[in-house]
Amino acid sequence: GLNSPFLKRFGDRLELHREPFAGLAKCLAKASCDGVLLDLGVSSPQLDEAERGFSFQVEGPLDMRMDRRQPVSATQLVNELEAGELTTIFWELGGERRSRRIARAIVEQRNMQRIETTLQLADTVERVCPRRGARTHPATGVFQALRMAVNDELGQVQAGLDAAWSVLKPGGCLAVITFHSGEDRLVKQFSRRLAKPYTVRGDVDVPELREPREPLARELSRKAIKPSDAEVGRNPRSRSAQMRAMEKL
Template identity: 55%
Template sequence: MSDFVHQPVMVEEVLAWLQPRAGGRYVDGTVGGGGHAARILAASAPDGWLYGCDRDAQAVAAAAERLAAYAGRFELRHGNYAELDAWVPPGSCDGVLLDLGVSSPQLDQPERGFSLLQDGPLDMRMDARQSLTAAGLINEAPVEYLARIFQEFADQPGAWGLARAIERERQRRRFETTRQLADFIAARQPRAGKRTHPATQVFLALRMAVNDELGALQRGLAAAERVLRPGGRLCVITFHSAEDRVVKAFGREAARDYECPGGVDVPELRRPRAPRLRWLTRKAVRPSAAECAANPRSRSAQLRVLEKC
């Protein structure tokens, strides 16, 4: 039995919007431990099909184990959902699910370096095949880049001052472990009654930068649109504001009934066009109170849904 056990969020809400059915074809671009995928396959019995991928090899192995009962009805790959249109036929799918962020097993394994609550190497790679780690980034990136990702990815207060302090410290000794970095940030920014650790936002920004999460999201949304057939639905679960901004911007542009030459929206220069997608959720769908109580990590989840025109 795999150690990669992940509790999927908002399963009932995803099924209600995705509406899996017999004969349908679906994509789980962040298959994790296979929780959402198993429910999609069950709901699309007897002959629904699922394409699944994940950047984490452990997740793919766990999903294959969990989905064994549905053998012959799915294909799993170790890879980035940003490239799913390279192997999923265009215009072939009835639904795509993207459940973003980090999974519980990744956070709970100290050797993965995602959690500031457990000491481990500063790694944070979702895909162990890539070379860039959080240690490489924090020790070698220009101070301007660190300040930018702290501010843009995680709304870190005092981003420039913190980046400069890190630059001075790394000249004295390299940052190698999660505890070392977390303690350094906590010493500069005391908790002062806050519930969250002072290093929480920095760890978020580093993880997002190491894994190019926003770049992957932008490419993945476009890929999802290409593999959907008309009437197919795109469900995206985000966990923080930077992700959500990307999803909303993508949806706004795709739902427009006009295009803007040069990418600048000047009303006088708008050219009519048919919308590519339409919003099914005007406001984000949030997890129920019962789910938040049972799984506190679901509290920040937001589900948005688009349908291909």
Template identity: 50%
Template sequence: MTDHGDRRGAAVGEPARHVPVLLTEVLEALAPQPRGRYLDGTFGAGGYTKAILEAAPDAILLGLDRDPTAIASGADLVAAMAGRLTLSQACFGELAEEAERFKMTPLDGVVLDIGVSSMQLDQAERGFSFRFDGPLDMRMSGQGQSAADIVNEAEEGLLANIFYHYGEERRSRAVARAVVEARRKAPLTTTKQLADLVAGIVRGEPGGAHPATRVFQALRIAVNDELGELVRALHAAEAVLKPGGRLVVVTFHSLEDRIVKQFFAERSGRVPAGSRHAPAVAAAQPTFRLIAKGAVAPSEAEMRANPRARSAKLRAAERNEAPARHADAGLVALSIVPDPQPRRRS
């Protein structure tokens, strides 16, 4: 379930070749070791996987992807790696179970590249992009509730909250009202239908993103529970990494990055100070050490060569010997769309 750059470029630009974002920085942060055990939770086209195995002699790697086409397309790389690579169709939130199943624990490193891939965006039949007219689908696994199901069945308040919280669309309520009015006449079933409807409500900026970009992002996140998967993956990685093992996460928008930033801050011992209204929280034993302060961004040269990289951020941390903690309720809350709020003017 990888993403290789900015959502805006992916939506309105020409199809881009597969280019792993921040590859040099990922390898530097992960520091692959000979005979190490690694897990790529977002295999995609195998860019990170191939680089990790080439950098670490005799290392082995388990690659996960919820998209069956990504797993099938990786068969040649599996053969080329001669027993060093195993692929499994699974969500990265299930990485702990998958690592146990394939006897890969404890792991020396986990890498996650969050979002949607260039390959998925460039396939009209997948319904991720409005560059092509295709079915309003967006399911990475091809199973479960589609974007069309949500658009045509969800209540107006829930639609507005999805568009606002997952897409940060300021005109979320106006768009939700328009969707409900339109579906009373006929179901919205194609990407063009939805994109045209949103373009009639949201004003686009000259030279900027297509007006429907944020709505499409929101639906894709909702369909695939992307933020929930990220929360589960972070906790799972904490459970299966060995002391000295490293977790490297590349994100592409603020919602993802906020979750990763909060997780690493809390797990590295950076707890909020108390006040007279909220006493200080007792500091739990840190489970990670930050490898670098703050997020690592692509270089100007990489952004020029690969425009889809321009919104990428990398965060990384190293596991210590402290026992893994229970799930963080605050992180879980960040991944859930709040209940619909009272109607207000858009």
């Protein structure tokens, strides 16, 4: 909290705002920034706290809301969405190849008994996708996908990029740490679009539809920066992290 020795040393230079990334511009309505760092990861204490419902390793309510003021939880998605909608979520956000089979199993299970806990869901997935010596739990992609859907994480990434760019001074830097290929793709597309010396009329980038302009950004990292082996050794959850950075021109 604010009383921690680490935060106290910043005095009145530090402000904390409980807002999604999309609320950044509102929080800085009268200010501009030399730099913005967006860390799109989930805090380990959140993941490990059973009652938050993020983990398939401990029993807890199937919640997954980052902000409990949000109206929709994972329980509602799992018990109310059609099988086709669940399939789409598991495939697009979790990269789950067995998404259709898992969605059918969830619907069958909830028809017998409502799915309300993390272990109920994990067991349902494991019944139709046995582990068979795999290193990762078969419910890993499903839990990731539900968390991202509940919190509209990709929508928040795009809104956060737009908000961060709007408050950044010319010469300022925006750095973004992602943990999911979909997030990294959005950041890369955002950076490349701003760095191009042209805009495009329409949805397809072809030479005939390009209009010249000065680039709005300079990419500081053409390729994503990844953690070292030493860092992954200290913090295994950093293994999927990637960072991209850009300068506002």
